[in-house]
Amino acid sequence: MSSTGVAIVGAAETAEIGTVPLSALGLATDAAxxxxxxCGLTPADVDGVASSGLSPYLPTFVAHSLGIEAGWVDATMVxxxxxxxxxxxxxxxxxxxxxxxxxxxxxxxxxxALGGPLVLPGPGxxxxxxELPHGTVGPMTLLTLGALRFLRDRNLGRDxxxxxxxxxxxxxxxxPRALRRDPITVxxxxxxxxxxxxxxxxxxxxxxxxxxxxxxASAARARDLRRPPVHVLGTGEATxxxxxSQMPDLTSxxxxxxSGAAAFAEAGLTAADIEHxxxxxxxxxxxxxxxxxxxxxPRGESGAFVAxxxxxxxxxxxxxxxxxxxxxxxxxxxxxxxxxxxxxxxxGEAAAQVDGVTTSLTHAIGGMFxxxxxxILSTEEPA
Amino acid sequence: MAPSxxxxxxxxxxxxxxxxxxxGELRLQRCRACDQTYFPPQPxxxxxxxxxVEVVRASGRGTLYSYVITHRAAPxxxxxxxxxxxxxxxGPRLLSNLVDVAPDPEQLPLDLxxxxxxxxxxxxxxxxxxxxxx
Numbered sequence: 001m002s003s004t005g006v007a008i009v010g011a012a013e014t015a016e017i018g019t020v021p022l023s024a025l026g027l028a029t030d031a032a033x034x035x036x037x038x039c040g041l042t043p044a045d046v047d048g049v050a051s052s053g054l055s056p057y058l059p060t061f062v063a064h065s066l067g068i069e070a071g072w073v074d075a076t077m078v079x080x081x082x083x084x085x086x087x088x089x090x091x092x093x094x095x096x097x098x099x100x101x102x103x104x105x106x107x108x109x110x111x112x113a114l115g116g117p118l119v120l121p122g123p124g125x126x127x128x129x130x131e132l133p134h135g136t137v138g139p140m141t142l143l144t145l146g147a148l149r150f151l152r153d154r155n156l157g158r159d160x161x162x163x164x165x166x167x168x169x170x171x172x173x174x175x176p177r178a179l180r181r182d183p184i185t186v187x188x189x190x191x192x193x194x195x196x197x198x199x200x201x202x203x204x205x206x207x208x209x210x211x212x213x214x215x216x217a218s219a220a221r222a223r224d225l226r227r228p229p230v231h232v233l234g235t236g237e238a239t240x241x242x243x244x245s246q247m248p249d250l251t252s253x254x255x256x257x258x259s260g261a262a263a264f265a266e267a268g269l270t271a272a273d274i275e276h277x278x279x280x281x282x283x284x285x286x287x288x289x290x291x292x293x294x295x296x297x298p299r300g301e302s303g304a305f306v307a308x309x310x311x312x313x314x315x316x317x318x319x320x321x322x323x324x325x326x327x328x329x330x331x332x333x334x335x336x337x338x339x340x341x342x343x344x345x346x347x348g349e350a351a352a353q354v355d356g357v358t359t360s361l362t363h364a365i366g367g368m369f370x371x372x373x374x375x376i377l378s379t380e381e382p383a
Numbered sequence: 384m385a386p387s388x389x390x391x392x393x394x395x396x397x398x399x400x401x402x403x404x405x406x407g408e409l410r411l412q413r414c415r416a417c418d419q420t421y422f423p424p425q426p427x428x429x430x431x432x433x434x435x436v437e438v439v440r441a442s443g444r445g446t447l448y449s450y451v452i453t454h455r456a457a458p459x460x461x462x463x464x465x466x467x468x469x470x471x472x473x474g475p476r477l478l479s480n481l482v483d484v485a486p487d488p489e490q491l492p493l494d495l496x497x498x499x500x501x502x503x504x505x506x507x508x509x510x511x512x513x514x515x516x517x
Contacts, residue, residue, distance in 0.1 A: 129394075129397060129423075133509055135464060137457050145468050152493050194452070197463075198488075
């Protein structure tokens with residue numbers, strides 16, 4: 001395994017996030033056009049398109065709408081980490097010579113549901129037989145299922161979840177685009193309305209309309225483009241249990257562990273090399289699990305790591321510096337927005353910019369721990 | 384009429400499980416080749432891929448592995464209620480609901496001993512769990 005010679009050469013989010021009068025496709029193409037403008041390319045330069053959403057045909061809609069004649073397509077849909085998986089596949093496609101310039105696009109009308117409804121699993125699917133009849137209410141009752149066991153095994157209380165919220169809210173306060181920006185205390189987090197015990201509302205993500213896109217090309221091509229390239233050092237992807245209740249261990253995701261290990265192996269880096277991390281946070285315990293499962297801290301130490309301020313403003317490993325899904329934006333599949341913040345930090349243009357970030361890790365979950373993907377990005381081209 | 388609970392539609396692979404609940408039995412599968420007892424139902428072993436598998440009746444005893452108390456109700460439910468991961472004596476875990484106990488963390492320590500009970504909704508019987516004396 002070796003580091004790749006591929007870079008992200010352009011990136012952008014939709015002009016607006018929150019409540020946006022655009023369909024999912026409209027959000028995707030708004031972001032795509034802005035990402036192309038960011039790097040000075042046009043749809044005619046693009047020969048690969050990757051996107052995923054509730055329609056398996058989404059990449060073809062995106063290509064048609066933008067006038068792209070794609071010769072490479074990826075509609076991999078494994079939940080919120082899909083756009084990270086697309087990046088990994090785009091790297092492989094470019095290195096194999098199958099395509100030169102890949103547009104990875106996401107758009108989702110998560111709040112307004114414009115352009116298509118949420119589709120629940122049918123009654124004959126595993127989820128339809130063994131989860132939905134027991135009154136599961138989406139991610140807040142499934143992602144969260146093992147959290148009490150996670151806390152108990154580590155001798156942590158619910159304040160460990162609140163600490164994550166407080167640290168990230170402080171980052172969000174510095175980001176004018178974040179939906180939740182008001183400072184909050186541990187007591188206020190714990191005293192907020194319960195969504196699904198042990199989780200209160202601030203421990204659960206915002207729901208927004210949003211989109212994002214980025215352009216992937218060889219590092220050689222990147223040299224001719226106007227934005228500083230963000231080099232892809234390593235990537236990983238993994239499948240996990242098909243239902244949260246069937247994870248071998250509900251306090252640790254095997255998919256997180258495998259995708260994280262693959263990304264570090266390809267990059268030839270260790271946890272000590274990571275200066276900034278975006279850890280998918282639909283709920284407040286996910287960053288704790290990710291810190292441990294991808295090896296940024298030893299197992300059992302994530303709660304103390306956050307409590308001691310290491311992930312907060314001024315900390316040794318800034319985490320979720322946009323405010324994260326909890327505060328910034330979350331349209332249902334959050335991976336794109338986590339990647340966008342890693343890109344912004346590496347290009348030195350984040351709202352809450354961390355000084356001198358050269359290496360950033362983005363980690364995302366898919367479904368209810370059904371999949372995961374990890375990406376390590378750098379300002380430096382691999383040797 | 385209030386919206387009703389989402390109900391399972393058995394498939395050929397899972398029919399024995401739902402026939403079992405209708406008969407008041409919790410049925411798992413066991414691989415004769417590697418001795419793995421597994422769930423969800425399928426006609427070959429997820430551990431070793433052998434199709435030398437048999438349906439076995441579970442004891443119905445388990446413990447409370449983890450849970451949430453949801454304050455947002457799915458159709459057919461009244462919040463708050465408990466959604467639990469129940470660890471069965473035989474090894475597999477099921478997602479289910481707890482009955483005959485208040486949806487109150489004080490009443491629900493992890494590892495609480497549980498036993499299966501059955502409740503019929505229309506044509507389908509669901510396995511639910513209630514506390515048992517240890």
